[in-house]
Amino acid sequence: MTSTAPLIIQRQGGIVTLQFNRPEAFNALNVELAQEFAAAMRTLSADQGLRALVLQGAGKAFIAGGDLATLQANPTQGAKDLLEPLIEAATLMHQLHAPIIAQVHGAVAGAGLSLMMLCDFVLAAQDTRMNLAYINIGASCDIGASWTLPRLVGLRRALEIAMLGENLDADEALRLGLINRVVPAAELQAATTALAERLASGPTQAYAQMRRLMRGGFERDLPTQLHAEGEAFLHCTRTHDLPEGINAFFARRQPQFIGA
Known part of the structure; x- marks a missing residue:
C-alpha cells in the first residue's frame, strides 16, 4: 500500500533514505512535513550507525519549495511556523557526521533548492528544472x-x-557546479543507490x-585551517579505519572500513 505519511523513512544497513511524500503538491514543504523532517534529522544526528543519507521526493518532483498556502492567510506567522523546523533540520544537515546525497528530479525550487545545496552530492535526472524562486x-x-549558493557558483552568478x-x-x-552528475531519469535510482553504497562502505569518521x-574553511585563515586539519587527522589516527586503510595498502587489498 502507498504510504500517506508526509515523510517516508527507509533504512538498509547504514543507508537511510528520507522521501518527501506530498506528490499531489510536488512535495511542497508545509508545517507538518517540515516538522517531520526536523524530527528525523534529530534522530539521525544521534545515530552513529548512519553511514549515508539520501534525500528524495515522491512523484514528479523533488521539492517545489515551501507550501504557499501556509503563508497565504497570515504570511508572518506562517513563515515562522514553517521556518523554525526547517532551520533546525538544515542546521542538523550541516553538522551531520555522514555524507548526504540529494536525488533530484522534476521541480527543484525555493526551499527545495536550498535543501539540495546543503547536501554533499547531488544526482539529477535529465528532466530536472531548478529555480531559486x-x-x-x-x-x-x-x-x-x-x-551555499555563493560558495558553489561565486557571488556574481549567485546574485x-x-x-x-x-x-x-x-x-x-551541472556546468555551474550546483550538482555533481546528470543521469537519465530511468537510471537515477540505480545511480543514487550505487553512490550511497560506496559512501556507506567508506571511512565515516574521516568523512x-x-x-x-570543507564547510568551515571559508571562515578561517590558512594557519587556523592548518591547525584544524592537523587535529582532524590526529582524530582519524585514533579510529579503526585509518590503521585498516594503511594495513590494506601494504597488503595490496581493499580496506574493510567499518565507519568507526
Missing part, C-alpha cells in the same frame, strides 16, 4: 541558500540566480572530519 513571490531566500528567478535545466546546473573542514 523566492524573488518571484517577493521574498528573500532561506534555509541556507545565501550561504543572478537569486535576483532574476529564472529556470535552470540540469545541464546548466565527518572532511565535511567539517
Whole structure:
C-alpha cells in the first residue's frame, strides 16, 4: 500500500533514505512535513550507525519549495511556523557526521533548492528544472541558500540566480557546479543507490572530519585551517579505519572500513 505519511523513512544497513511524500503538491514543504523532517534529522544526528543519507521526493518532483498556502492567510506567522523546523533540520544537515546525497528530479525550487545545496552530492535526472524562486513571490531566500549558493557558483552568478528567478535545466546546473552528475531519469535510482553504497562502505569518521573542514574553511585563515586539519587527522589516527586503510595498502587489498 502507498504510504500517506508526509515523510517516508527507509533504512538498509547504514543507508537511510528520507522521501518527501506530498506528490499531489510536488512535495511542497508545509508545517507538518517540515516538522517531520526536523524530527528525523534529530534522530539521525544521534545515530552513529548512519553511514549515508539520501534525500528524495515522491512523484514528479523533488521539492517545489515551501507550501504557499501556509503563508497565504497570515504570511508572518506562517513563515515562522514553517521556518523554525526547517532551520533546525538544515542546521542538523550541516553538522551531520555522514555524507548526504540529494536525488533530484522534476521541480527543484525555493526551499527545495536550498535543501539540495546543503547536501554533499547531488544526482539529477535529465528532466530536472531548478529555480531559486523566492524573488518571484517577493521574498528573500532561506534555509541556507545565501550561504551555499555563493560558495558553489561565486557571488556574481549567485546574485543572478537569486535576483532574476529564472529556470535552470540540469545541464546548466551541472556546468555551474550546483550538482555533481546528470543521469537519465530511468537510471537515477540505480545511480543514487550505487553512490550511497560506496559512501556507506567508506571511512565515516574521516568523512565527518572532511565535511567539517570543507564547510568551515571559508571562515578561517590558512594557519587556523592548518591547525584544524592537523587535529582532524590526529582524530582519524585514533579510529579503526585509518590503521585498516594503511594495513590494506601494504597488503595490496581493499580496506574493510567499518565507519568507526
